[in-house]
Amino acid sequence: MLTGYRFEMIIGCMSAGKSSELIRRIERARLAYLPTIIFRPATDTRSKPDHVESRNGLASHAVVVESAKEILKYSSHAVVIGLDESQFFGDDIIEVVMTLLRQRKKLIAAGLDLDYRGKPFGPVPHLLALSDRVDKLLAVCRKCGSDFASRTQRTVQSSEQILVGDSEYEARCIDCFEPPSEFQLKLDLPKTTAQEVLLLKSVANQMPAQV
Numbered sequence: 001m002l003t004g005y006r007f008e009m010i011i012g013c014m015s016a017g018k019s020s021e022l023i024r025r026i027e028r029a030r031l032a033y034l035p036t037i038i039f040r041p042a043t044d045t046r047s048k049p050d051h052v053e054s055r056n057g058l059a060s061h062a063v064v065v066e067s068a069k070e071i072l073k074y075s076s077h078a079v080v081i082g083l084d085e086s087q088f089f090g091d092d093i094i095e096v097v098m099t100l101l102r103q104r105k106k107l108i109a110a111g112l113d114l115d116y117r118g119k120p121f122g123p124v125p126h127l128l129a130l131s132d133r134v135d136k137l138l139a140v141c142r143k144c145g146s147d148f149a150s151r152t153q154r155t156v157q158s159s160e161q162i163l164v165g166d167s168e169y170e171a172r173c174i175d176c177f178e179p180p181s182e183f184q185l186k187l188d189l190p191k192t193t194a195q196e197v198l199l200l201k202s203v204a205n206q207m208p209a210q211v
């Protein structure tokens with residue numbers, strides 16, 4: 001009988017160590033003699049066929065599927081199921097995940113939470129809501145060197161949401177991230193009237209004193 005978290009998510013930008021963390025957790029399940037399997041969508045063409053590879057050289061066997069529904073076909077024997085590059089699965093991954101959870105499987109899914117525009121990526125936000133543990137990994141910003149990169153910067157011009165490849169992207173912190181101009185925030189800040197400033201000040205004065 002499985003105990004602990006049933007649906008774990010490992011999210012973050014590129015180069016944050018998501019795949020190596022996924023492989024590490026799957027290896028731990030294997031050490032506990034639990035049958036495991038890792039799936040990745042066919043869209044991701046970077047790894048060798050039938051493998052998940054991390055940038056630090058870790059690799060594990062993976063089944064490449066054309067559609068999320070195929071996961072149900074190949075996972076009946078497994079108790080712990082890994083999903084890599086979850087952002088590339090279609091929306092039908094949501095039903096598949098709910099089905100697997102009802103089948104009392106344990107799921108560990110890794111994926112990008114944001115795309116190159118800084119927008120939530122594919123089914124990942126929905127999966128986050130279904131999960132019971134989330135680890136958001138950060139990378140090193142390739143522009144300023146801080147440890148807080150959470151965005152994936154596209155370094156070539158293209159308006160395709162999915163453009164697979166490592167050389168076309170780099171990890172950036174929120175301050176160094178430059179989304180394409182059409183996706184930059186263009187909110188006009190509302191002007192505050194003198195009367196509203198007075199009201200805000202009086203409200204602030206009524207706030208309990210900081211201890």
Ligand SMILES: [Zn+2]
Nearest residue numbers: 141144173176
């Ligand atoms: Zn930076």
